[in-house]
Amino acid sequence: MRRVRAAVERRALPVLAAAVLALLVVMFYYPVATVFVDAVLVEGRLTLRVFAAILTDPFYLGELARLFAGDSPLAVLRALLSPDRRLGIVGFTAYQAALSTVVSVAVGVPLAYLLARYEFPGRRTVRSLTILPFVLPSIMVAVGFFAAFGADGTLNAALAAVGLGPVDLLPSLEAIVIAHAFYNAPLVARITTASWESVDASAVETARSLGAGPFRAFRDVVWPQVYPAVLMSAALTFVFTFGTFPIVLALGGFELATLEVFIYGLIRDLAYAEGAALALLELAISLTVLYGYLRYEAAHTVEAGGIRPQERRPLRPPSWSLRELLPRVGLAAYAVVALVLFCLPIASMVSASLSGPAGFTLEHYRFLLERQATGASFQVRPWPAVRNSLLFGAAALAVALPMGVVVSVLTTRDYAGRELVDTVAMAPLSVSSIVVGLGLLRGLVFGVELGGVRVAVGGALAIVAAHAVSGYPFVVRIVAPGLASLDRQLVESARALGAPRARALLDIELPLVWPAVVAGAAFAAAISIGEFSATAVLASGTGQYTMPIAIERFIGRRLGPATAMGVVLLVVTSGSFLLIDRFGGDRVGL
Template sequence: MSRPVGSQREGVKGNAGDATANGRARRVRDGLERRLLGLSAVGTALILLVLFYYPVWTVFRESVVVDGTATLSVFLDLLRDPFYFGDLARVFAGESPLAVGREFLFGERRLGIVGFTAYQAALSTLLSVALGLPAAYVLARYEFYGRRTLRSLTILPFVLPSIMVAVGFAATFGRTGTLNGALGVVGLGPVDLMFTLEVVLLAHAFYNAPLVARVTVAAWESVDASAVETARSLGASPFRAFRDVIAPQLYPAVLMGAALTFIFTFGTFPIVLALGGFQLATVEVFVYQLVRDLNYAEAAALAIVELVITLGVLYAYLRYEARHAVRSSGARPLPRKRLVPTTRSVRDLLPRAGIAGYAVIAVFVFVAPIVSMVYASVAGPNGPTLAHYEFLVERQATGAAFQVQPWPAIRNSILFAVGALAISLPMGVAISVLTTRRYRGRKLVDVVAMAPLAVSGIIVGIGLLRGPVFGFEIGSYRLAVGGALAIVAAHAVSCYPFVVRTVAPGLERTDQSLLESARALGASRTRALLDVELPLIWPGVVAGAAFAFAISMGEFSSTIVLATGTDQYTMPIAIERFIGRRLGPATAMGVVLLVVTSVSFVVIDRLGGESYGI
């Protein structure tokens, strides 16, 4: 039965209308898709502007605007103060650099606070590299049971809260610590390393040597085995092949680990305060002290000096990275050897003996503080006890308003970490895309985007407190970001650079021919990113998520500023408050934090497989 002509015309018009509507919707979708990257970049920039750059500027402004007048007097007074700059202050005061240098080399040296901070950061960097490279060698070149799990665990010390590490080192190296207990068994006298430079350097190595190992392992595993085989076939010895083929590909990773270690240890705060005391105080400790004394102008000027130094180191590394970036070309990785030798030749046994010696040092530096903290949490005057954990349960049951309770601390830490992850992960991916595209000045953009790595957490916390927490005037309305939102914001801006440093290397190494093929087939830039690039670098994205979550769990510096006088305290804040009264409950809370952080990091890291970069 045929349809009437009028109905057929109406059907044709309806189909044409549907096609027009579908085409219009497709054009709108394609337009949004093309602009999504740009919109993401703009949105990320606005978030950073509101939650980082503006708050930090409100603090830094104090150093250049005094009583409403722009001045550099605060900076000039700071630069000429020997307390901060030692002998260098005499140069800033106008004395001859040659005369000052001669007295510095051959007379009594005065480093000042800034000089001592750089000195201990340099020593910490050297020690971290020295301990990290052997670990990278073992993980990259040997196969053994549990290697992948151990590789995942290598970064755990780096993301553990600093206040918890301080508790572990106090339980190990203090006068009544496990080290002296072990020495007493063999009849040796006590050794008290607390409040010495040595224990501070060991604590910094505990944090940063695994970071050096992690980035170097990733670089070692990307070395093309065929290039090494070609060098050997041309007559190169194993050492010559390593020096000329492998080592040049490891230098950028080693320098990356060293640069990040210097930045982190230059801005160290809880470790020095807990293990070194004020006699070994660094720039960050004095920034915190000046803020507590309400001397914002001098604190801001000192923080700017710290920022200039750390950003300078970061910029120098990024420039080096730009010149030595290596793109992936489907390289065949070097085969791993069995850790247990198959023969008893000197050639096989000698490296294993060195590895065994390193393992003893690694246990002493990396395992002993954690084991000591766990042991201290169950140790009592009459033997093993659960009294410290019972204390936490009783503290939760009493519910006194002035007391720190365990469950709110655990809940807040997890919720803040989830919130920080939800903000920092898309921000980090957007910045990674922006900083891996080829355009003039992109490394400067990279440095600016990485600024949260170099800015004091104390300054970020104070800036948020005086900026978004206090509120913005928009017409007749005041917009404020306070309470838990302010802490999540502080955590997010401190976490997202780690997402960038794990995602960006993968984007740099992506085979560009795959993207060109996708674009040639009609995919927009956003569609190529979602369908081609992100699946290829997904382990790096997951690793960035693990970093963001774990670092938020352990964030202390900005949290202690924003949580003071509120009930928004986290597990690191609870540990700090416990340790000031009783070490036992502090170690018990540290074990709880260790378990939560370790489980979350390992689970997320294993879900993503073997990851890129950090």
């Protein structure tokens, strides 16, 4: 029996790695490939004419299309520099992603500085909550932005109260950029805070003792250690906002459509070849940025051993000198902006769910209860949406968490090609959720022929697969840094005493990074509960709708019930992050 157990433990990790690879092929690579085949296989014939049409169409590539049409690079450059240049859909997508990245970094870095350098009551809770906006369902955030910045929203109500005219922010590029900052600034803060806290206080003190002022010490000692994290978070933000869909569709509409919105429109109109070609172009751009990010991250990972962190200063100034007051005045001004950006949309959604023409009301929640009790079978009812979201979330977690842990182990070992393995494993971050959903629909739900037998899976399993594919990369990004920072001598000692690699992982490594594993589980569950894009494709025409789908159905008819359902979704999603505050705390690092 012991020999069998030992043999199983010796082979456990390779078997698990093979199982993860098989799952990725079935749940991600094969479905995505079925979509991309449509770009080159038209009416049964291999062709690149769809790509050629896109690359030479100014509607998609703007002035760059002239380059593929045969114009000289100099003429294209002059056209790009002219005031009346055309960006095209791809150019506009990159433009809004770049703007969103700049604003997210501008908002996120001061928050990181506040959390890393100052001590105040509730700092740990604030840090735990910094990543919460990133996993809030996009459709719920859209409802919050409508409630806050719409024609009858909170902002215009406040302006009317002081005698100012209304502001029309919806639809607009400004609203899209602000919403993206709501999502991604906390992610920037999360990544940058960890880097700021790893700055060696001894190096700063040495610089000051040699005559460097505070600004020069920051420029020469602190910033060189912080800016790699800022660049890495900016790269991630660009990838996420380049492939954005629900936020742009809700707050910008087709007037400000990005690549993702056009892909969705083409797929909805059954123009699979053109939609697949656009999706492949989007993937190439996003995967290039993601690969650069992973290479940069690997090259700039700093071991934290032996570092003495800088002490946090009290937020309350010890004296009323100008030197003490200036940074705190700046932080106070930032806090006002941050409260408006992060709190106003959510507070407005909650307020709208409790407001009616006559003031305070529970009518919107009563509507949900009545719809549950008397709604027709074809109508969206609240309880099935909540139940489906929780069931899909639990099932997706059961798949995504083991996958993420195994991939974390594989990507924290030194071997040739590790960056390529990391890029392949993280590819779901770069692929449109709509493409994943469509691939699962056409490749698995519709079925495939295997040996003359048609094999198909149910829509529920396809939704779980889509959610697991969306969630497991975040488990990797949380767990892998913890595994990489462990003392390798612990594992080597266990191996020297005869422990197989899998036993060393279970008995030594995972217990030491357990807070990160719990945080990764919370991420996977929250992302599943809030996933919208792939679910919208897979749940169409079925009764397997989730809370985000229910919100989208309600918002098309009445804002009040949509805000009430949004509050329910907020409570359910936020509950998973109590795990981070309870078990993860400051040790959790995405």
